[in-house]
Amino acid sequence: MSNCLVVGGGIIGLSLAYELARRGLSVTVVEQGEWGGQASSAAAGMLAPLKEFSSTGPLLDLGMDSLALYPQWAKELEAYTAGDVQLSLDGLLTVALNEREEETLKAKYKWQREAGYDVQWLMGKELQEVEPLLTNLATAAIYSSKEGHINNRMLLRALVTACQQMGVVLHAGCVVSRLAHTAGRVVGVDTTSGPIRADHTIVCSGAWAGIMLEMVGxxxxxxxxxxxxxAVSSVGIPLRTVIFGTSGYLTPKKDGRIVIGATEDESGFQREVTLAGLASILQGVMPYVPALHAATFLEAWGGLRPATADGKPLLGEVPGWDGLSLAGGHFRNGILLSPITAKRMADWIEKGQKEPLSPFLPERFLNADEPSRLINR
Incomplete structure (x- = not known):
């Protein structure tokens, strides 16, 4: 019997398992498919809270706190695995191609500067100095010099290896059929591989989290x-900088790829790549870097991102049940938010520290007069 059972082996689940194991707790992780096979793989590894979030507040603060953890976190993982996770915090451009986009971008720049963030407004030759391959049709850009990206595939492999070295028990291809409970307390899960019991169970199952919690009403x-x-090959296209536009983004990786994307499709649990989706991706990025017309196409893939009604993640205890917590709903920011999620969730599980999670508690979606346990316990 483990101290902690993590349900879900994506970036959030593996990060939490690693953090809990570092603190001396015994941890088991169950994953229904492959490690990081859903939202974690449908990512470019962006570490860009100032680009992602549209205003100051708890979500931006969470993103900035997580970004600050990344250099040391990546260094620790590389030490465990003797590998490179290709962390790059060399800056990124958010680009406007016309006056309308420029006005929108200028408003964002204004509040970011007023909030004290380190961003610059670039125009003309300044843009070409930062990124020579950027189209000369670009009118302006916000340059955020301390944001960047990581190779999410290498990060996932590093986390799996680090968890193994820390003694985490890993079960891939293991489907949960039931959240086991007794007298108002969740005590683990029943799976296709048999029962697994733990003092504390944390649901980190991404887009499947809602289905998982319905098991306990x-x-x-x-x-x-x-x-x-x-992804396309970067051979002959020496892109330096991450570029964000209104119709797509480009992320140059150290492994010879430029990762481009991405769609946001309401397609249920279908994750296949569609011709329309691929066309949208390719057409969306080429206006920013004309040299992409000659790029060699490498691959395309898809995954399911877990979205919530208010755009904020779900972090903390599940109301009405002892021994059950949730870490999910990170949408397209799971890579960015993984180290801070792991730290704050581990602080909750190990030390009972709930206050840092207060803006993100799952209870915000439950009415005060609504019973949170709807089944016979």
Whole structure:
């Protein structure tokens, strides 16, 4: 019997398992498919809270706190695995191609500067100095010099290896059929591989989190949003900088790829790449870097991102049940938010520290007069 059972082997579940094991707790992880096979793989590894979030507040603060953890976190993982996770915090551009986009971008720049963030407004030759391959049709850009990206595939492999070295018990291809409970307390899960019991169970099952919680009569809205993404070769296209535009993004990786994307499709639990999705991705990015017309296409893939009704993640205890917590709903920011999610969830599980999680508690989706346990316990 473990101290902790993590249900879900994506970036959030593996990060939490690693953090709990570092603190001396015994941990088991169950994953229904492959490690990081859903939202974690449908990602470009962006570490860009100032680009992702549209205003100051708890969500941006969470993103900035997580970004600050990344250098040391990546260094620790590389030490465990003797591998490179290709962390790059060399800056990124958010680009406007016309006056209308420029006005929108200028408003964002204004509040970010007023909030004290380190961003620059670039125009003309300044843009070409930062990224020579950027189209000369670009009118302006926000340059955020301390944001960047990581190779999410290498990060996932590093986390699996680090968990193994820390003694975490890993079960892939293991489907949960039931959240086991007695007298109002969740005591683990029943799976296709047999029962697994733990003092504390944490649901980190991404787009499936809502389905998982329905097993104990808790209705918290988490829905899947398909992300389709592609990669081209960077041979002959020496892109320096991450570029964000209104119709797509480009992320140059150290492994010879430029990752481009991405769609947001309401397609239920279908994760296949569609021709329409692929066309949207390719057409969306080429206006920003004309040299992409000659790029060699490498691959395309898709995954399911877990979205919530208010755009904020779900972190903390599941109301009405002892021994059950939730870490999910990160949508397209699971890579960015993984180290801070792991730290704060581990602080809750190990030390009972609930206050840092207060803006993200699952209870916000339950009415005060609604019973949170709807089944016979």
């Amino acid at each position: 808790v209705s918290i809205p988490v829905r899947p949003v398909r992300g389709q993404i592609a």
